[in-house]
Amino acid sequence: MRSSPEPPLNMYDIIIIGTGLYGIQAARYYLDSHPGAKLLLFESDNVPGGTWSSKRIYQDFWTQTPVRMAEFSDQPMTPPPEQYYGFFPGKYTTAYLESYLDNHTYFGQTIRDRISFNCHVESITKISQPSPFGDMNWEIIYNTNQKLLTAKLIDATGMTSQPQIPTLPGSSDFKGITLHHKSFGQSQTLLLEDPSVKNICIIGGAKSAADVAYACAKAPTSRTVHWVIREDGNGPSAFFAAPAMTERYANSNEGFYNRFLASFLPNRFGNTWGWLKWLLQSTFFGRWYVKRLWDGFDKGLRQFHDYPREEGKEMGFANLEYNTPIFWQNDSSGVCNHPDFLSTIAKKVHIHRRDISHLSSGSITLKPQSRNPPQENSDPITLPIDTLVYCTGWSPQSTLFPPHEAFSLGLPVPLDRADPETQSHWSSLEKAADPLILSQFPTLAHPPAYRKIAPTITPFRLYKAIAPPSDPTHSIVFLGKIVVGNNFRVAETQALWSVAYLDGLIPNLPTRAQMEREIAVTVAWDRRRYLNKGELGSWFYFDVVDYADALLEQLGLSSHRQKGWKGNLVGPCFAADLKDIGKEYRRKYYCT
Numbered sequence: 001m002r003s004s005p006e007p008p009l010n011m012y013d014i015i016i017i018g019t020g021l022y023g024i025q026a027a028r029y030y031l032d033s034h035p036g037a038k039l040l041l042f043e044s045d046n047v048p049g050g051t052w053s054s055k056r057i058y059q060d061f062w063t064q065t066p067v068r069m070a071e072f073s074d075q076p077m078t079p080p081p082e083q084y085y086g087f088f089p090g091k092y093t094t095a096y097l098e099s100y101l102d103n104h105t106y107f108g109q110t111i112r113d114r115i116s117f118n119c120h121v122e123s124i125t126k127i128s129q130p131s132p133f134g135d136m137n138w139e140i141i142y143n144t145n146q147k148l149l150t151a152k153l154i155d156a157t158g159m160t161s162q163p164q165i166p167t168l169p170g171s172s173d174f175k176g177i178t179l180h181h182k183s184f185g186q187s188q189t190l191l192l193e194d195p196s197v198k199n200i201c202i203i204g205g206a207k208s209a210a211d212v213a214y215a216c217a218k219a220p221t222s223r224t225v226h227w228v229i230r231e232d233g234n235g236p237s238a239f240f241a242a243p244a245m246t247e248r249y250a251n252s253n254e255g256f257y258n259r260f261l262a263s264f265l266p267n268r269f270g271n272t273w274g275w276l277k278w279l280l281q282s283t284f285f286g287r288w289y290v291k292r293l294w295d296g297f298d299k300g301l302r303q304f305h306d307y308p309r310e311e312g313k314e315m316g317f318a319n320l321e322y323n324t325p326i327f328w329q330n331d332s333s334g335v336c337n338h339p340d341f342l343s344t345i346a347k348k349v350h351i352h353r354r355d356i357s358h359l360s361s362g363s364i365t366l367k368p369q370s371r372n373p374p375q376e377n378s379d380p381i382t383l384p385i386d387t388l389v390y391c392t393g394w395s396p397q398s399t400l401f402p403p404h405e406a407f408s409l410g411l412p413v414p415l416d417r418a419d420p421e422t423q424s425h426w427s428s429l430e431k432a433a434d435p436l437i438l439s440q441f442p443t444l445a446h447p448p449a450y451r452k453i454a455p456t457i458t459p460f461r462l463y464k465a466i467a468p469p470s471d472p473t474h475s476i477v478f479l480g481k482i483v484v485g486n487n488f489r490v491a492e493t494q495a496l497w498s499v500a501y502l503d504g505l506i507p508n509l510p511t512r513a514q515m516e517r518e519i520a521v522t523v524a525w526d527r528r529r530y531l532n533k534g535e536l537g538s539w540f541y542f543d544v545v546d547y548a549d550a551l552l553e554q555l556g557l558s559s560h561r562q563k564g565w566k567g568n569l570v571g572p573c574f575a576a577d578l579k580d581i582g583k584e585y586r587r588k589y590y591c592t
Contacts, residue, residue, distance in 0.1 A: 020050020022480035023156035025495035057090040073578035085242035087337035158480030170359035192219040204391030207334030217348035235323035254572035266441035269546035312346030319353035410461035429520035459537035469515035
């Protein structure tokens with residue numbers, strides 16, 4: 001009898017693209033269950049870590065997730081010596097992830113040993129013909145026509161891989177330094193210490209822009225820093241205070257990321273404490289109480305910022321006030337993770353709330369301010385600049401798949417590239433879901449006034465924000481394709497859920513039609529809940545606790561809820577709470 005041929009070296013059991021938080025946890029949980037698997041991680045750079053890589057952090061870049069939350073459950077982080085209410089410099093996260101890769105060994109290979117660096121994926125396609133070597137489902141072309149085949153595929157590139165840079169009139173005429181904040185860490189010596197850099201302009205309204213503005217304002221060499229927030233966007237971020245509102249919690253994150261506070265959020269994730277969420281979200285008294293709490297929180301936050309403060313009047317600090325109430329998250333948010341964060345920006349950063357007219361060789365011209373009343377001189381202004389930093393976010397569109405395949409998999413594509421029939425199908429489902437959302441959460445029927453921005457791309461349409469319902473082989477998942485307030489917790493729970501899905505172990509997995517209806521409900525909810533930010537169906541910023549719990553509930557796991565009823569309700573959701581979920585999962589599904 002002839003023996004089966006050995007599979008070629010370019011075939012893998014599973015390939016993971018990306019080595020940030022999500023890729024690392026995907027590798028860990030898959031190898032925990034399949035230690036002998038032929039697993040490969042692709043990294044386009046020459047260092048691991050994604051957002052937290054050694055190339056992307058910089059001196060004043062601190063975490064927005066505090067100690068005991070900014071870690072994985074199986075390797076506690078040594079508390080950094082530099083802290084402000086538990087928030088700490090990003091360099092400690094970088095070192096933690098580097099050690100994590102070296103401390104996890106399977107069959108004599110660490111996770112780091114399985115990473116292929118400098119691998120640029122050019123395309124991924126579904127294999128239609130059966131392979132003589134087993135179920136090879138995906139073909140990956142990388143580094144100029146090199147090919148790999150894999151049975152299972154995890155796209156862990158997340159939401160912060162592809163810089164999104166607007167095209168500004170006159171950009172080709174500008175002779176200064178231009179970069180996206182993704183590259184700020186590599187350029188910090190030039191931008192923060194070189195005396196030839198004198199006038200820096202930062203464009204963007206989110207926390208990344210604030211972090212760069214703060215770093216530039218703290219530079220040892222004096223320079224002029226301008227921060228431009230466009231009026232035709234969502235406006236600037238709201239920045240939470242680092243301290244908690246009560247002494248029970250060490251910081252604001254602990255005070256927010258617990259199941260009691262999660263009950264004050266109108267979402268459909270999970271069933272635990274459902275009676276409390278029903279009381280607060282579906283009854284007149286409950287909605288009144290929730291609104292009163294959120295209104296008080298919003299008022300307190302604006303008082304904390306003190307936008308009209310005297311020290312910031314000349315610099316336009318009042319232009320930093322966010323547009324919509326914090327409950328709706330339409331302006332994004334962040335944490336004041338330095339004791340002098342707001343005062344430094346107020347005193348040292350010129351803040352402009354204007355649309356951009358054009359660039360020239362050594363300047364940027366801003367249009368008249370249209371706000372009524374204007375916060376500054378309403379005439380056009382021209383600012384001399386020699387450096388332009390785009391803190392303008394990230395493109396959600398994948399470069400790994402052709403548009404038709406991306407759309408089929410539930411990834412965003414330009415509206416004019418979407419299949420009309422399929423798009424009509426989804427639109428019908430989402431339209432039907434909208435009344436359901438409003439009946440369950442009447443508060444969402446009454447958003448504040450805001451500048452609605454018409455979407456130009458389709459939303460994410462993934463089951464549980466992970467799996468494409470169109471793939472009958474259940475051989476591909478997407479991790480980190482959501483925006484949340486704590487990526488460490490979500491990375492762990494998404495990774496474990498994905499292992500179960502790829503292994504065909506999700507209990508009572510819905511049919512494709514059922515998945516599509518659930519996805520439509522999630523997209524409809526997100527649009528109502530988070531306004532412009534929710535148009536992509538991937539903005540779950542406040543909903544970390546409920547979303548992570550929902551994934552573990554579907555797997556029938558409960559070891560993360562062993563702190564008693566009071567601890568489970570009001571206790572902060574620390575990473576250590578998840579320390580036994582992997583063992584519980586393997587006992588339940590693999591009998592090990």
